[in-house]
Amino acid sequence: MSFAPLRVEWPEGKTFAFSVFDDPDAETLADSEAIYGFLGDLGFRTTKAVWMVGPIREENSPGETCANPKFRRHCLDLQSAGFEIGWHHAAPHSSFRQETIAALDAFRDCFGADPSSMANHYNDEAIYWTADRLTGWRRAAYRLLSRGRDRRYFGADPESPYFWGDICRERIRYCRNFVFRGPNNLRECPWAPYHDASKPYVQAWFSSTEGANCASYLQGIDEAAQDRLEAEGGLCVMYTHFGHHFRPGGELHPRFRELMRRLSGKNGWFAPASTILDYLREQRGGLHELSTAERATLERRWLKEKLFHGTS
Numbered sequence: 001m002s003f004a005p006l007r008v009e010w011p012e013g014k015t016f017a018f019s020v021f022d023d024p025d026a027e028t029l030a031d032s033e034a035i036y037g038f039l040g041d042l043g044f045r046t047t048k049a050v051w052m053v054g055p056i057r058e059e060n061s062p063g064e065t066c067a068n069p070k071f072r073r074h075c076l077d078l079q080s081a082g083f084e085i086g087w088h089h090a091a092p093h094s095s096f097r098q099e100t101i102a103a104l105d106a107f108r109d110c111f112g113a114d115p116s117s118m119a120n121h122y123n124d125e126a127i128y129w130t131a132d133r134l135t136g137w138r139r140a141a142y143r144l145l146s147r148g149r150d151r152r153y154f155g156a157d158p159e160s161p162y163f164w165g166d167i168c169r170e171r172i173r174y175c176r177n178f179v180f181r182g183p184n185n186l187r188e189c190p191w192a193p194y195h196d197a198s199k200p201y202v203q204a205w206f207s208s209t210e211g212a213n214c215a216s217y218l219q220g221i222d223e224a225a226q227d228r229l230e231a232e233g234g235l236c237v238m239y240t241h242f243g244h245h246f247r248p249g250g251e252l253h254p255r256f257r258e259l260m261r262r263l264s265g266k267n268g269w270f271a272p273a274s275t276i277l278d279y280l281r282e283q284r285g286g287l288h289e290l291s292t293a294e295r296a297t298l299e300r301r302w303l304k305e306k307l308f309h310g311t312s
């Protein structure tokens, strides 16, 4: 079943909206300076997620954290320039409830407010992750197909020492969930941002375009994808890790430069993810409440992508 994508009246006569939600995995300060310097010069103002505190246990991922004063300064400079700083959990390892709360307090002290948006990292406190992204037979199917490789996460489990769902609901507006290959997220998910009653600890969810590493990013927003996004007047939030191969040999990938330069020449709204989601929400007169049928549609679409294309 195919749906006509939602048509949105974008602000200031813009034709479409584009953002990036960049997870900090493997990203160095030098990566971030090079990439955000380039994007900023082209007029992009996107979302950069951070780990607020440095590791106190063994890390599960490389990548700079706000424990480094130079990196923190860099993030504050980006924020002043109009980029959004988002949340990727407290640290590059699992954090217990009190640690998460302390790190959120540190984020607020540093950046002046709670994060508006987040994306899960593979920490134990991830919220509604892996099979828990789905409901009903789709959850059972996901479990069956992942054959025990499916790890459990505890952010939404009040019995767990990693639980912080109530805090998440109180302090963070948007959480990334389903990722699709298409450039227009409103095609697969015309309801974003939406509330899903089956996941009560998250205020609102949004979808993204697959771009987890440089290769998939370049594919996700190639010339054809850009033109389609523009023609459909859509919304694209690229899901990525700018730490994953965007600077081979220390230089910005030439194809990344070429594509982002091309995109910047279009009449797009290049704003942070939360700014765009706030706008959509306002246009609709409030947050969309996902119906049971819509949830089934969305989950089915993603499950298909996951199974056949391995999207995130």
Ligand SMILES: [Zn+2]
Binding pocket: 023, 024, 025, 088, 120, 121, 122
């Ligand atoms: Zn991550």
